[in-house]
Amino acid sequence: MESKALSNYFRILKGERNANYLESKKLEINFDLNAQEEKLWEIHDNPAGEKKENPFLSLFDLKIELSNRMLEKCRFCERRCRVNRAKAQKGYCGVLKSKIASEFIHMGEEPELVPSYTIFFSGCTFNCVFCQNWDISQYPEAGIYVEPRVLAKLIEQRINKIRNLNLVGGEPTPNLPYILDVLRHTSVNLPVIWNSNMYMSEEAMKLLNNIVDVYLTDFKYGNDDCAKKLSNIENYFNIVSRNHRIANNQCEMIIRHLVLPNHIECCTKPVLKWIAENLKNVKVNVMEQYKPQYKAKEYPEINRKITKEEFDEAVNFAEKLELDLVEQ
Numbered sequence: 001m002e003s004k005a006l007s008n009y010f011r012i013l014k015g016e017r018n019a020n021y022l023e024s025k026k027l028e029i030n031f032d033l034n035a036q037e038e039k040l041w042e043i044h045d046n047p048a049g050e051k052k053e054n055p056f057l058s059l060f061d062l063k064i065e066l067s068n069r070m071l072e073k074c075r076f077c078e079r080r081c082r083v084n085r086a087k088a089q090k091g092y093c094g095v096l097k098s099k100i101a102s103e104f105i106h107m108g109e110e111p112e113l114v115p116s117y118t119i120f121f122s123g124c125t126f127n128c129v130f131c132q133n134w135d136i137s138q139y140p141e142a143g144i145y146v147e148p149r150v151l152a153k154l155i156e157q158r159i160n161k162i163r164n165l166n167l168v169g170g171e172p173t174p175n176l177p178y179i180l181d182v183l184r185h186t187s188v189n190l191p192v193i194w195n196s197n198m199y200m201s202e203e204a205m206k207l208l209n210n211i212v213d214v215y216l217t218d219f220k221y222g223n224d225d226c227a228k229k230l231s232n233i234e235n236y237f238n239i240v241s242r243n244h245r246i247a248n249n250q251c252e253m254i255i256r257h258l259v260l261p262n263h264i265e266c267c268t269k270p271v272l273k274w275i276a277e278n279l280k281n282v283k284v285n286v287m288e289q290y291k292p293q294y295k296a297k298e299y300p301e302i303n304r305k306i307t308k309e310e311f312d313e314a315v316n317f318a319e320k321l322e323l324d325l326v327e328q
C-alpha cells in the first residue's frame with residue numbers, strides 16, 4: 001500500500017524523518033517581533049541567511065507571528081475580507097474563535113491515511129449547495145472552542161492509535177492561526193494533513209509551507225461558472241489550480257474529485273486533464289459518493305446520485321490519462 005507519491009509521509013510514519021512542522025521549529029532564525037509585516041515576510045521567504053541570536057526564535061515562531069498579523073486584516077483565503085478578526089469583526093466565512101464541531105479517529109478516509117485523527121472545524125469559505133457537512137460548514141458558531149494546549153494534549157495521547165493529524169471542516173483555512181497554536185504545543189512526530197477546498201491566499205500557502213506534510217485537496221470544478229453557481233465562489237479555477245501547483249512543489253498530495261451528476265464534461269474531464277498535464281507524482285481519488293443534500297434539490301441537474309455510467313466514464317477517463325488512482 002506504500003505509494004511513491006506518499007514516500008515522505010511513510011518515512012515519517014516509520015520514524016525515518018521528521019514531520020515538517022517539527023523541522024520548522026528547529027530552524028533558528030533571527031527576527032524582530034516588532035518589525036513591519038513586509039520585513040517579516042522577507043525573512044520568512046528567505047530564512048536561510050539569517051543568523052541566530054538570543055532569545056531563540058524559529059521559522060515556526062515567525063509563522064505564528066505572521067498568522068496573527070494576518071488575522072487583523074484577514075486574508076487567509078482569496079475572498080480577502082480584510083476584517084480584523086482579532087477584534088471580533090466577521091468576514092465572509094463568519095469564523096471568529098476557532099470552533100471544533102467534532103474530533104475523532106476516522107476510519108473512512110483513503111486507505112493510506114487511516115486511522116486518521118480528524119478535526120472538524122466549523123465554518124467555511126465556500127457555500128456549496130450540496131455540502132454534506134452543511135450543519136458544520138454553514139454555522140461557524142457550531143461546536144466548542146478547545147484551548148490549543150488541550151487539543152495538543154489530545155493529539156499526543158492518541159499518538160499510538162493514529163497515522164496523522166487531519167485538519168478539515170468546514171474548512172481549516174480560517175483557522176490557520178489556531179492550528180499553528182495547537183502545533184506550538186505539540187511535539188510528536190505526526191504527519192499533518194491539510195484537507196481543504198484549496199481557496200487559500202498565496203500568503204496562507206506560504207505559511208503552510210514546511211508545516212503541512214500532505215495536502216488532501218478537493219478539486220471540484222472545471223470552470224468558474226459551475227463554481228459560482230454551486231459554491232458562490234469567484235475566480236475558482238485560477239486560484240485553485242494555482243494552489244495545487246504551489247502545493248505540488250511544497251510536499252505530497254492526494255487530490256479528491258467528487259463526480260457530480262451532469263458535470264462530467266464541464267468539470268470532471270477538465271479537472272482530471274489539468275491534473276495530468278500540470279502536476280507530478282500525485283494520488284487522485286475519483287469519488288462516487290455524491291448524494292443530493294442541503295439545497296441540492298433546488299438545482300435539478302444535481303438533484304440525484306451519479307449513475308454507474310457517469311462514474312465509469314470518469315474513471316476510464318482518469319485511467320486513459322494514466323493518473324495514479326487511489327484504490328477503493
Ligand code: SF4
Pocket residue numbers: 074075076077078079080081082083090091092093094095125173174
Ligand atoms: S478566511 Fe474568512 S474572513 Fe478571512 S478572508 Fe477568508 S472568508 Fe474572509
